[in-house]
Amino acid sequence: MIPGAAPDLTAERDRQLAERVLSGDEAAFRSLYRRHTPRLYQLALRLLAGDDAEAEDAVQDIWIKAVEKLETFRWESELSTWLHAIALNVSREALRRRGSRREVEWPENDEPAAAPPLERLEPVDLERAIASLPAGYRTVLVLHDVEGHTHEAIAEQLGVTPGTTKSQLFRARRAVRALLAPDQGRRAI
Amino acid sequence: MNDPNDLTPAERRALEALPGERAPRAELEDRVVGALQRRGLLPIPLAVRTGRRHVLPWLVGAVAASLALFAGGFASGQYLGARSGAAAALSGVQASRGTPAQVAAHAERAGALYVAALVALNQVNDSTDVATWAKARQVALAALGAAAGEVAHLAPDDPLAAAVLRGLNERTQEQRPAPSTRSVVWF
Numbered sequence: 001m002i003p004g005a006a007p008d009l010t011a012e013r014d015r016q017l018a019e020r021v022l023s024g025d026e027a028a029f030r031s032l033y034r035r036h037t038p039r040l041y042q043l044a045l046r047l048l049a050g051d052d053a054e055a056e057d058a059v060q061d062i063w064i065k066a067v068e069k070l071e072t073f074r075w076e077s078e079l080s081t082w083l084h085a086i087a088l089n090v091s092r093e094a095l096r097r098r099g100s101r102r103e104v105e106w107p108e109n110d111e112p113a114a115a116p117p118l119e120r121l122e123p124v125d126l127e128r129a130i131a132s133l134p135a136g137y138r139t140v141l142v143l144h145d146v147e148g149h150t151h152e153a154i155a156e157q158l159g160v161t162p163g164t165t166k167s168q169l170f171r172a173r174r175a176v177r178a179l180l181a182p183d184q185g186r187r188a189i
Numbered sequence: 190m191n192d193p194n195d196l197t198p199a200e201r202r203a204l205e206a207l208p209g210e211r212a213p214r215a216e217l218e219d220r221v222v223g224a225l226q227r228r229g230l231l232p233i234p235l236a237v238r239t240g241r242r243h244v245l246p247w248l249v250g251a252v253a254a255s256l257a258l259f260a261g262g263f264a265s266g267q268y269l270g271a272r273s274g275a276a277a278a279l280s281g282v283q284a285s286r287g288t289p290a291q292v293a294a295h296a297e298r299a300g301a302l303y304v305a306a307l308v309a310l311n312q313v314n315d316s317t318d319v320a321t322w323a324k325a326r327q328v329a330l331a332a333l334g335a336a337a338g339e340v341a342h343l344a345p346d347d348p349l350a351a352a353v354l355r356g357l358n359e360r361t362q363e364q365r366p367a368p369s370t371r372s373v374v375w376f
Contacts, residue, residue, distance in 0.1 A: 024232040026222060033218055038210035045211060056217050063221050067230045121203035145196065145204045170194050 014079040018070055033063065036080060040087045046142050047091040049131040054094055061090045088143070088157055095135045121180065129179040137172035140165050145173075216348070223345050234338075234358035330357065 014035070020028030037059060044058035045051075065086050073082055130138055130146075139158070143149045144165070151162040151169075158165065196204065225231040334357045340350040 021231075026231050029222065029225065029231060030218060033221060037217075038212050041213045042209060042211040052213075056213055056220075059213060059217060060221050060224050064224060064228060064230065067225055068228075120199060123203065123206055123208075126203050126207065146207055146209075173194055173196070 011075075011078055015075060018073070018079065021067060022070055029067070036083050037063075039080065040083055043084065043087050043142070043147070044091045044094075046127075046130065046146065047088070047135075047139055048094060049135075049138065050127070054098075058087070058090045058094055061093075062087050065090065084147075085157060088139075092139070092158075095139075125180055126176070129176045132179055133172055133175055137168055137175060140168040141172035141176070144169050219348065219351055220346060223341075223351065227345060234354045333357070 014032065017028045017032045017035075021032060040062055041055055041059050044062070045055040048054045048058065062083065066083055073079070130141060133141065140154060143154045143157070144151065149157075151165045154165045155162040222231060226233045333353065337350045337353040337357070340347055341354060344350065
């Protein structure tokens, strides 16, 4: 540590709690849960297009996987980053299970209609538009434009190339604009 | 030159304004803890563990001990008649290989007897025999813990059973002297 630098209390607290969880301390787990769950729940909720029940199931699965693998976590990254990656995987598994039953069909060669950039956006409309996107577009847009990840990081997490994520983001933004543009006929998606 | 697909400042602001956190329903926390306990990732409170491995002998033993206390001079005459019924109910539960309805009926009878024993204990609450009273209370709580543990296994998300177990567990921990090293019994 750099002399005089403030210690990372958040990371240190996470580590202390995690060690206590590994020794079977339920209270420590509850503390860890309360520190991280609101962010994990929001991410899962967004990736799962606003389905509360599925997002709650995802949160449960995230913590099961996290506690199962906690002993192997090397603390080379922040716990929140690791949990975020688990949340992404769990949410994608849920989307795969959901399959085409409830997901929007949007063939690759069917370009979303072009629409002008938006000058005014209400958060509720934006959330609704994101939820309306096909799962692939939604995932990349949430990770890049909402969570602030780079294309390289997203590509690694999704097991695709950065070129693919850029293409997905292009389509996702275009679709959101098409959905929200006032005088654009909203396509049925 | 800007890519026409780049976000406009308004779009960027709108995306940044989206909340990064949202609290789920409070009940989810207990549900997750229960799920971890069922997978052995967190220890199950002692009462539940004991209940699962040695359910019947422990529960029956606890109730039987309560009844023994009660028959040993605690109870008033009106409850003595319940002894033979209690013994029958307990032996019926122990030997039970009946239908679910029969087993449920045994559980109901045993529960009624447990409550009857507690009523009897309450009636002698003014006893000067403090040690015996404390022992009886411990036996009653042990039986309550075992029963709540079983209810938790029947219905893992039952909040009332979880609350009883949590309360008993906290009480046990408060009364336990601090050990030099923590020993966790994993389920």
